Amino acid sequence: MRSQIDREIEELRERIRHHNYIYHVLDRPEISDAEYDSLFRQLQRLESLHPQLVTTDSPTQRVGASPAEGFRTIVHAIPMLSLDNAFTVGEINAFDKRVCKLLDVDRVSYIAEPKLDGVSVELVYENGSLARGSTRGDGTNGEDVTANLRTIRSIPLRLRRSHVAIPSVLEVRGEVYVERDDLLQLNEKRDAAGLPIFSNTRNLAAGSLRQLDPRTTSTRPLRMFCYDIGRVEGISISSQEQLLEVLSQLGLRVNPLYRLCSGIEEGISFYNDFQVRRKSLSYEADGVVIKVNEFALRKILGSVSHSPRWAIAGKFQAEQAITKIREIIVQVGRTGILTPVAILEPVRLYGVEISRATLHNEDEVERKDVRAGDMVIIQRAGDVIPRVVKSLTEYRSGDELPFRMPSVCPSCGSMIIRQQGTVARRCVNISCPARIKQSIVHFAGKAGFDIAGLGIKVVNQLVEKGLTKRPSQLFCLDRETLISLERMGPQSADNLLAAIRDSRSITLERLLFAIGIPEIGQQTARILAGRFGTLSRLESASKEELLAIPEIGPSITTAITDYFANQENRVVIEELLACGVEIKGEEAQLGHLVEKRFVFTGTLPSMTRDEAVERVRNLGGKVSASVSSQTDYVVMGVNPGSKGARARSLGVKILSEEEFSALIDQ
Ligand code: IVH
Numbered sequence: 001m002r003s004q005i006d007r008e009i010e011e012l013r014e015r016i017r018h019h020n021y022i023y024h025v026l027d028r029p030e031i032s033d034a035e036y037d038s039l040f041r042q043l044q045r046l047e048s049l050h051p052q053l054v055t056t057d058s059p060t061q062r063v064g065a066s067p068a069e070g071f072r073t074i075v076h077a078i079p080m081l082s083l084d085n086a087f088t089v090g091e092i093n094a095f096d097k098r099v100c101k102l103l104d105v106d107r108v109s110y111i112a113e114p115k116l117d118g119v120s121v122e123l124v125y126e127n128g129s130l131a132r133g134s135t136r137g138d139g140t141n142g143e144d145v146t147a148n149l150r151t152i153r154s155i156p157l158r159l160r161r162s163h164v165a166i167p168s169v170l171e172v173r174g175e176v177y178v179e180r181d182d183l184l185q186l187n188e189k190r191d192a193a194g195l196p197i198f199s200n201t202r203n204l205a206a207g208s209l210r211q212l213d214p215r216t217t218s219t220r221p222l223r224m225f226c227y228d229i230g231r232v233e234g235i236s237i238s239s240q241e242q243l244l245e246v247l248s249q250l251g252l253r254v255n256p257l258y259r260l261c262s263g264i265e266e267g268i269s270f271y272n273d274f275q276v277r278r279k280s281l282s283y284e285a286d287g288v289v290i291k292v293n294e295f296a297l298r299k300i301l302g303s304v305s306h307s308p309r310w311a312i313a314g315k316f317q318a319e320q321a322i323t324k325i326r327e328i329i330v331q332v333g334r335t336g337i338l339t340p341v342a343i344l345e346p347v348r349l350y351g352v353e354i355s356r357a358t359l360h361n362e363d364e365v366e367r368k369d370v371r372a373g374d375m376v377i378i379q380r381a382g383d384v385i386p387r388v389v390k391s392l393t394e395y396r397s398g399d400e401l402p403f404r405m406p407s408v409c410p411s412c413g414s415m416i417i418r419q420q421g422t423v424a425r426r427c428v429n430i431s432c433p434a435r436i437k438q439s440i441v442h443f444a445g446k447a448g449f450d451i452a453g454l455g456i457k458v459v460n461q462l463v464e465k466g467l468t469k470r471p472s473q474l475f476c477l478d479r480e481t482l483i484s485l486e487r488m489g490p491q492s493a494d495n496l497l498a499a500i501r502d503s504r505s506i507t508l509e510r511l512l513f514a515i516g517i518p519e520i521g522q523q524t525a526r527i528l529a530g531r532f533g534t535l536s537r538l539e540s541a542s543k544e545e546l547l548a549i550p551e552i553g554p555s556i557t558t559a560i561t562d563y564f565a566n567q568e569n570r571v572v573i574e575e576l577l578a579c580g581v582e583i584k585g586e587e588a589q590l591g592h593l594v595e596k597r598f599v600f601t602g603t604l605p606s607m608t609r610d611e612a613v614e615r616v617r618n619l620g621g622k623v624s625a626s627v628s629s630q631t632d633y634v635v636m637g638v639n640p641g642s643k644g645a646r647a648r649s650l651g652v653k654i655l656s657e658e659e660f661s662a663l664i665d666q
Pocket of ligand 1: 080081082083113114115116117118119120136175227228289308311313
């Protein structure tokens, strides 16, 4: 007989699973983060009181395993095949002709799906619980990355109950991937912390799945879409269309952008449309996959070596170009990290002229054997910065120069250290001119003081001529000095002076980002500004106060307290304030909106949603996606959704746009 407590625990788990599902799979949250956290904590508390009742598929057990020494091999019961590629409409038509001929029919129905650019994996569910998960590997042998896959919120630890029977065995396959914005956000944090950045979403997904410590994986923004099966027992599925439906019924995440095509023409039109549409998606897709819909027909078609005859990947041309490397230089970043960069003969890549491409680090240059003077293929796919794909060694004349990482900093001649646990090398000198230049560029960048016209070329001259050693000195520059710079006419000098002058009034959030505190990206700066309201409160904040903020962990806390404990940093800030920098509405920032929770619905006529959200956050308030009993205000714009009704039923205060404006301007 199940005890009362047992039932209570299971009921809580079901509720949490339900919210996980609607949030991470359907992307339609119903409760606030705080409500979710409270359910989660209740479960954690009950489980800690009754450890014998903890099950491996409990939502609390995502990050449980301790670090592994390596990955075991898992043999896929049914090999995971790869796909043949088609690069043109003609090749897709040829695929269809082959299919029709082999089946002896005139037309075949297909399912066309986006082809995601991530890492393909297989999950094995036994009696509804996630038992194992592995990478594709060579198709037959994959790596056991179960502990890492369990940390991905869109992967259910247990299949969802619905009208579809839970299969006794379900091997489901799909792609683990990262969204573009998540890559940028993570890179921003890593850059601020002095860690090397990930060059594209696929590398981030692959690197995160291969972490030995699942706690690291759990901090990475991984998601999964499911699109295929291996072995299945207990249910029968006869087409791709049905498969996608069954998988979503079982709580697995399926990409909704697929299309059932009655013939290849519709598949081709999906391919053509998608080539444009993919640019506005939140994730990278490098093509479409066109698959015969009926499984019975797939069986007849069979496979050749490593790919099935019943599917084709319609790929989009990678954005590549061929050019010559003039030289390989080493760039020193704001945090001192050294990056080899290829200086190229300029070449156009999809409308943009490219003259440099990153080589990431020394190991990569060596592995790819890239030399100065080489002809190379460069590419911009999901990449943040164009990169060198490979050298075309057949063009070598023998005059090419292999790359050697300098033994001292190319900018200041100081010692270089290899950062522990990474391939990155770093200059140890905090006064290194290259580091100073990059920190000034960061300071004046869009997310910081946003000084138009202060790019790297001007900064180089200012630093090299000894005119600016610290960002604060930008505010002391005069017209005469600026005109003396190369390629700076009187008009540009005046514009720059005006831009510098106007930038002096800045929000606390931007200031915190601009001064370059390690680990503080835009997001963290916003949270800190909303919480503390004034710079002096943040400066004197204790570790305990910082740690009490849910989004702030121990390493950010240490970065902040170390930063303000350093006398030199305090001088930098004092100088900025002495030079006339003024923090906009500092006192007002912490005030009437602290801890107030807002939900927006509909369009606001006089400001964008982003602006409204920023205003609320700057005033210490919070914005959530859905209305709950914890919501303080629902701001109703034009064409509101169902949130208004929900607010009314919960008795939450509804504000018109005018009332909202009056509230934030108080
Ligand atoms: S179906 C045998 N569907 O593309 C066919 N694959 O080049 C099994 N991929 O290894 C794959 N999106 O990693 C399929 N919607 C999709 C896909 C997809 C991405 C990847 C997958 C596969 C590779 C083949």
